[in-house]
Amino acid sequence: MKLGVVKAYVLKELTEIIRSRLIIMVYLMPTMVLVLFGYGIRMEVTGARTLIIDNDQSHYSQLLVSKFEHSKYFDVTIEKRGEAKALDEIHKAKNDILIIIPESFEKRLLHGQTTQIGVFLDAAFPTRGSTMESYVKGVVLDAAGQMLERLAGNAPTISINQRTLFNQAMRDEDAIVPGLIGLVMLIAPAILAALLIVKEKERGTIFNFYASPVSKSEFIAAKLIPVFLLHSINIFILFLWATYLFEVPFRGSFLLYWLTSELYLVISLSIGMLISIITRTQIVAVVLTVIVTIIPGFLYSGILMPISSMVGVSRYEAHIFPVMYYNHILYDVFLVGEGLASSKTVTYIFILALYAFSMLTLGSFLLKKELR
Amino acid sequence: MKIFWAVVGKELLSFIRSWQLVFVVLYAFSFEVYIAGSGIELKPRNIAVGYIDASGGGLSQKFLSYFHAPEFLEPILFESQEKLSQAVFDKEIMVGLVFDDTFEQNFRKNHATTLHVLLDATAASQAFTALSYLQNIAINFTARTFPVELVTHKLFNENADNHTFMALTELLSIVTLLSVILTAVVFVKEKEEGTWDIMLLMPVNAKIIILAKSFSQVIIVMVGIVISVGFVIFGVFDTPINGSFFAFLLLSFLYAFTGAGIGLFIAAIAKDVMQVAQLSIVIMLPLIFLSGAWTPIYAMHPWLQTFSLISPLRYYIEGTESIFFRGTPFLELYPYFLGVTLVGSVVYAIGFRKIGRLF
Numbered sequence: 201m202k203l204g205v206v207k208a209y210v211l212k213e214l215t216e217i218i219r220s221r222l223i224i225m226v227y228l229m230p231t232m233v234l235v236l237f238g239y240g241i242r243m244e245v246t247g248a249r250t251l252i253i254d255n256d257q258s259h260y261s262q263l264l265v266s267k268f269e270h271s272k273y274f275d276v277t278i279e280k281r282g283e284a285k286a287l288d289e290i291h292k293a294k295n296d297i298l299i300i301i302p303e304s305f306e307k308r309l310l311h312g313q314t315t316q317i318g319v320f321l322d323a324a325f326p327t328r329g330s331t332m333e334s335y336v337k338g339v340v341l342d343a344a345g346q347m348l349e350r351l352a353g354n355a356p357t358i359s360i361n362q363r364t365l366f367n368q369a370m371r372d373e374d375a376i377v378p379g380l381i382g383l384v385m386l387i388a389p390a391i392l393a394a395l396l397i398v399k400e401k402e403r404g405t406i407f408n409f410y411a412s413p414v415s416k417s418e419f420i421a422a423k424l425i426p427v428f429l430l431h432s433i434n435i436f437i438l439f440l441w442a443t444y445l446f447e448v449p450f451r452g453s454f455l456l457y458w459l460t461s462e463l464y465l466v467i468s469l470s471i472g473m474l475i476s477i478i479t480r481t482q483i484v485a486v487v488l489t490v491i492v493t494i495i496p497g498f499l500y501s502g503i504l505m506p507i508s509s510m511v512g513v514s515r516y517e518a519h520i521f522p523v524m525y526y527n528h529i530l531y532d533v534f535l536v537g538e539g540l541a542s543s544k545t546v547t548y549i550f551i552l553a554l555y556a557f558s559m560l561t562l563g564s565f566l567l568k569k570e571l572r
Numbered sequence: 573m574k575i576f577w578a579v580v581g582k583e584l585l586s587f588i589r590s591w592q593l594v595f596v597v598l599y600a601f602s603f604e605v606y607i608a609g610s611g612i613e614l615k616p617r618n619i620a621v622g623y624i625d626a627s628g629g630g631l632s633q634k635f636l637s638y639f640h641a642p643e644f645l646e647p648i649l650f651e652s653q654e655k656l657s658q659a660v661f662d663k664e665i666m667v668g669l670v671f672d673d674t675f676e677q678n679f680r681k682n683h684a685t686t687l688h689v690l691l692d693a694t695a696a697s698q699a700f701t702a703l704s705y706l707q708n709i710a711i712n713f714t715a716r717t718f719p720v721e722l723v724t725h726k727l728f729n730e731n732a733d734n735h736t737f738m739a740l741t742e743l744l745s746i747v748t749l750l751s752v753i754l755t756a757v758v759f760v761k762e763k764e765e766g767t768w769d770i771m772l773l774m775p776v777n778a779k780i781i782i783l784a785k786s787f788s789q790v791i792i793v794m795v796g797i798v799i800s801v802g803f804v805i806f807g808v809f810d811t812p813i814n815g816s817f818f819a820f821l822l823l824s825f826l827y828a829f830t831g832a833g834i835g836l837f838i839a840a841i842a843k844d845v846m847q848v849a850q851l852s853i854v855i856m857l858p859l860i861f862l863s864g865a866w867t868p869i870y871a872m873h874p875w876l877q878t879f880s881l882i883s884p885l886r887y888y889i890e891g892t893e894s895i896f897f898r899g900t901p902f903l904e905l906y907p908y909f910l911g912v913t914l915v916g917s918v919v920y921a922i923g924f925r926k927i928g929r930l931f
Contacts, residue, residue, distance in 0.1 A: 220843075225850035232854060236861050291898055334704040341707055391853065395846045403764075482845035483757040484592045489849075490749055491600050495742065499608060517607065544664075 201418050209414070209422030213396075217426060226392065230384040230434050234441050238377045247272070248332050250297040251279040251286045258306035260347060264317075267343045268299070273335045290322050297321045297332055309347070373446045378534040379501045381438050382527040385461065386468045386497045389431045393472030394489040396423045397567075398479050410571065416564050424469050431469075435461040442534070452533030456540065463552050464526045468493070470559035477566050496521050525551050575776055576784045583758065583788035600746050601796040605804045609739025619702055621647040622656050622665035627675035635671075635687075638709045657690065666692045667702050736811040740896065743800050744889055745860060747793055747824065751831025752838065752856055754789045756848045759839035759927060778928050786832040793828045797821075814899025823891050823905075823912060830884040830916030834859075836923025859883050884919070887911030 217223065252268060254261050269276045274297070279286045289295045300318040308315040319336055323329025400406040409419055435458060442448045450457075472489060479485040500518040518524050525548040532538055532545055540546055588594060621639050625632050636647045648665070650656040659665040668690035678685035689706060762768035772778050798821075805811050813820070834855060842848045862876065863885035880886050891908030894900040 220846065222846060222850060225847075225854065229850060229854055233857055236858055291900070338704050338707065387853070391849050392846075395849060399844075399846065479592060481590060481593070483754070483761070484590065484596055486753055486757065486845065486849045487593070487596050487600070487750065490753070490853075491596065491604060491746075494749075495604060495608065495745070 201415065201421065205414055206418050206422050206425070209418070210425045213422060214426040214429075217430070222392070223430070226388070226430050227434065227437065230388045230438060231441060233384050233387075234377070234380050234438055235445070237380050238373060238441075238446050247275040248297055248335070249295045250274040250276045250299065251289065251295050252276055253279045253283060253286065253298070253300045255303045256301050256305035260306040260309055261301045263347070264301065264340070264343050267339050271335075271339055274339075287320065290320060295322075296328075297336065299336065374448050374535060377442045377446045377448050378530040379527055381442060382464075382523050382530050383497045383501050384438065385431075385434070385464055385526075386471075386523055387493045388434070389427060389465055389468040390472035390475075390493045391486070391489050392427050392431070393424065393469045394475045394485045395482055396427070397473065397476035398482050398485045401480060402482055410569060416567050416569055420473065420560070420564055420567065424466075424473060427469060428465060431465055432462060435465070448534055450534055451537030452539050454533075456529070457533045460526065460529050460549060460552065463549070463556055464522065466556045467522045467552065467559060470556065470563055474559060474563050474566070477563055497523050500524050501527050522552060522555050525555075576780050576787075579781055579784035580788045580791070583785055584791065587788070587792055597750065597792065597796060598799070600750065601743075601800040602804060604746060605739050605742050605800050606808060608742035609735045609804070609809055618642070619644050619667060620665045621645065621667045621669065622650050622659055623647050623669040623671065624650050624653055624656055625671045626673040627671040627677075628673075631676045631679055632671040635709065636669075643705065660690050660692055667706075735809050736805065736896070739805055739809055739811075740892060741889070743797070743805070744885065744892060746800075747797060747828065748831055748856060748860060748885055749852075750796065751789065751793045751828045752835045752852050753848070754792060755786050755832040755835025756838040756842065756852060757845055758785055758789060759836065760842050760845055760848050763839070763842075764844050772928070779924075782836070782924060782928055786829070786836060789835070790825070790828045790832055793831070794821075794825060797824050797828075811896065813896050815895035815905075816902050819902050819905055820892060820895045823888060823895070823909065826909065826912045826916055827884060827888040830912060830919055833916060833920030833923045836927050837919065838923075840923060840926035859885050862886065863889050881911075882915060884912050884915040887915070 217226075250268060252265055254265055265276070265278070268274050277295075279298070283298075283300065286295070286298050290298060298318075298320040300320075302315055302317070305315050305317075317340065319333070321329055321332050321336070397406070400409070414422075439450075439454075439457065443450050471493070475485050475488050475492070479488060496517065500521050501523050528548055529545055532542070538545065621636075621644050623632070623636065639647055647669070650659065650668075653670065656665065656668045656670070660668050670688035670690070672688065675685055675687065687706075687710070689703075691703065759768065762771065771781060801820075806813075835852075838848055838851045838855065842851055862880040862883040887908045891905055891912070894905060894908065
């Protein structure tokens with residue numbers, strides 16, 4: 201590899217990128233995604249619009265109703281217009297939950313007979329449906345505990361003393377923002393790199409490369425170095441957003457964060473480059489990059505669900521995409537702080553390095569320096 | 573009219589000729605939707621539980637027997653608290669239970685007893701659900717006499733079936749991505765090659781050409797939707813559709829046109845495909861985000877809620893959910909149709925004017 205050639209080529213590429221106003225996009229896009237999604241994605245359901253029909257109007261039923269009213273998870277309205285009307289509101293997606301407390305609720309409770317509380321909830325959005333169900337259960341169980349104490353006197357009880365690690369406040373930001381960095385650092389560099397070579401193919405300027413004495417590795421290096429440098433700055437920008445704007449704690453070593461991020465950047469760039477090499481037209485390259493980065497990036501980032509909960513094909517797919525390994529390290533440096541002491545982190549860094557190396561090798565292998 | 577169909581035919585032909593593009597689009601509409609739908613479960617599953625037991629074993633084993641598949645893996649016994657903490661730190665264990673030596677004694681003596689729990693909360697929602705499972709189990713021990721049953725009816729989607737939902741959301745995102753990018757690129761390619769100016773100067777009505785070109789991309793997307801819904805959503809996942817299929821197609825058609833409108837707008841600003849790629853991501857991500865696909869709209873910031881009114885995807889998603897799950901009758905779907913049409917025609921009109929101008 202002749203450094204002089206690479207340097208000249210890099211300068212040319214850099215000037216082209218800067219001239220094409222893309223430079224704004226390079227920095228605007230990652231920040232925008234992080235801020236929007238960081239503020240926007242909420243896993244917990246707060247203020248679920250709840251209708252309660254209290255047919256009993258007794259002491260215990262009102263105790264239960266007030267439990268719901270005092271929870272931040274529910275936005276309670278006492279429904280007086282009747283069941284049919286309330287159900288209709290849910291059908292029109294105007295309300296989410298309907299809770300019906302039956303007549304003689306208290307009487308049956310005190311006599312130890314079984315009563316049923318009816319809960320209707322909108323599960324068109326399944327996660328939200330299940331989450332709301334578990335909240336309703338939680339409130340009823342909580343109320344049950346109190347009622348039992350009065351009813352039963354001193355029966356044995358088990359109380360749960362939980363200590364949540366790494367994310368004590370259970371803040372959604374802490375759980376989501378580090379994952380988003382992994383997502384952004386996959387999409388943005390890949391899309392930028394995906395067009396670099398195929399653009400020349402479509403315009404015909406690739407023949408300059410075919411005819412010139414520039415070698416394949418020099419060509420790839422010259423194409424990747426400018427975008428690599430431009431995006432390296434994003435590693436710091438995203439870090440600042442995460443720690444200052446979203447106030448995510450940072451417990452690990454910054455050096456580890458920085459170096460693995462650079463490594464990951466090489467991977468996402470080489471994914472884009474590989475796409476650029478195998479496709480013939482720019483449109484195919486764009487659509488392909490979007491499909492192989494955005495969607496799997498989101499699904500396998502660990503934001504929506506831990507990888508350990510996946511089954512079947514997606515479990516294997518998750519292990520194929522690099523985002524899973526990088527995000528493990530990201531969550532580690534932000535929230536856990538184990539660093540290199542944990543053998544899992546070391547293994548994952550090794551896998552990432554292997555990944556980067558094989559992508560680059562595959563790229564230079566597939567790149568043809570002649571007319572097909 | 574003849575010109576219109578000629579242009580549509582030409583665009584479809586050049587689409588089919590690029591086998592790579594056909595392949596990628598087909599892949600997106602079939603396998604991508606399938607993968608998203610088949611494997612992604614948002615409910616907690618295979619939660620790894622670890623415990624240490626100093627209590628002697630009777631009650632704790634009974635407690636542990638409540639952890640069963642598919643939500644939980646078989647609980648693993650650890651020798652010491654350090655080993656358990658280490659496993660939680662390595663993220664091999666999500667829930668760590670500590671039964672201390674007083675756990676069973678206190679319970680047998682009718683005292684209140686405490687179970688210590690270590691919870692990995694990096695995945696906050698899963699941790700929350702795991703916690704409510706735990707509380708549920710604890711109540712089961714204490715409150716065998718508590719006579720209240722909770723009868724939950726999950727409306728519209730009985731089993732809270734994630735497969736269909738994820739597959740549908742995936743399909744709608746793909747429709748958005750493709751209708752925007754395909755349309756934008758069709759125009760920008762002509763701009764890049766310089767043939768667009770010539771096209772506008774020719775004595776054919778430019779409006780017809782723009783309309784025909786975007787219509788051809790809408791057709792491609794519509795074919796993709798039919799394939800995807802037919803083979804994946806109905807075929808593989810066997811989803812019931814509670815509303816009218818025709819209404820869904822009509823809504824998709826209107827929405828694809830809106831997407832084409834956004835594509836026109838992007839094509840008017842962008843100079844080359846590279847800019848299209850970047851611009852469309854920058855424009856589409858907020859659209860997808862504001863649609864309520866990831867987070868319910870009423871849970872957003874008030875000003876974001878107002879903002880979300882302009883996301884056409886919002887109406888499309890809500891409309892599709894209503895058609896598939898709620899089975900809302902055709903006439904009551906009018907807000908969604910109105911929303912998509914209104915936003916769509918405004919966006920399309922802007923894009924249409926911008927791309928049709930010569931300089």
